[in-house]
Amino acid sequence: MPAASDCIKMLDSETKAVETPEDHAEELRLWLRLLTCTTLIEGEVRGRLRQRFDVTLPRFDLMAQLDKAPDGMTLSDVSKRMMVSNGNVTGLVERLVESGHLDRRTSETDRRVQVIRLTKLGRAEFRRMAAEHETWIAALFADLTPKDVRELMRLLAKTKASAQKSAARRRP
Amino acid sequence: MPAASDCIKMLDSETKAVETPEDHAEELRLWLRLLTCTTLIEGEVRGRLRQRFDVTLPRFDLMAQLDKAPDGMTLSDVSKRMMVSNGNVTGLVERLVESGHLDRRTSETDRRVQVIRLTKLGRAEFRRMAAEHETWIAALFADLTPKDVRELMRLLAKTKASAQKSAARRRP
DNA sequence: CAAAATTGCTTTAAGCCTAAAATGATTTCC
């Protein structure tokens, strides 16, 4: 019985627009599971950063971006990389400059642009946190074999590409 | 050269505590990719919910939980399911009761407990949104084959279990 | 039974986040 109805559905979808709504329950379940995994790990990391270093996850993330860019980044760059809104970055940077972790200066060539860098203090603190952070992540993924990790990387790359394509179709 | 140092490292890790910090760059990259995928999809869903239905993602998520529980849930249940703080749920529920989507009543048997349900309006609106939501998710995952989906489900289940185990070790 | 602990929820303070509008600087294009 299920096999038969499947066949009919497939035939329909190969010929013409299907009236019966397609079943996408599997994709939905996949999305919820993906979200659960991320929320779980993110919450754990957030809590540990607060406990151990009294720092928030967004601040850590921002410093991580800057650590990879010794020559600094513009706010727009950061915003794109972190996939958050522009206004969000403004506030985060404000607080991190205030606390002495970031250095912010206006570009010489374009007075619209702000370039931000880690200060010596900021870099030192970030490195200290990052080292520990890496062990937390390793522990959280500890039960995955190297093969699992590779396979997940591959499938998530495919997922990212698929999602980007779909998102781009609406925002060209 | 890299092979030799790998051997040394492996020997070390099989015999005694290693002085040299282990390399967990792969797990770190995996985590970042997982986070990217989730952020990407979540942002897309958030934007569409706002555009099409003028509703926020947290509200939609809360209604989704209640739609699966016709007899209602307590705030604690919701909080656990959604993996958010208690105080967060209080505010969300307040606004959804206000807008007529939720019904909230104090339990007969335990006056600490609040039971919330979808109203007729809430359920109708949610169903309408959920139907469309499902097609968005399907589109975002469209390039994955059924086999990819199955494999991702499996690996994410393993990831979730691993993360839960690791998280539980620190919060028993 | 009454003190102590737990449970369910709310409040508070601080910060995060978005979308949209506003501001100011730079380019583009007649």
Next chain:
DNA sequence: GGAAATCATTTTAGGCTTAAAGCAATTTTG
């Protein structure tokens, strides 16, 4: 050269989020 468009950032308004403290109601325990 100057109007128009674009770009980088900030501001605004509203909502989300957390951790921690607080308040009742209930359960546990001596």
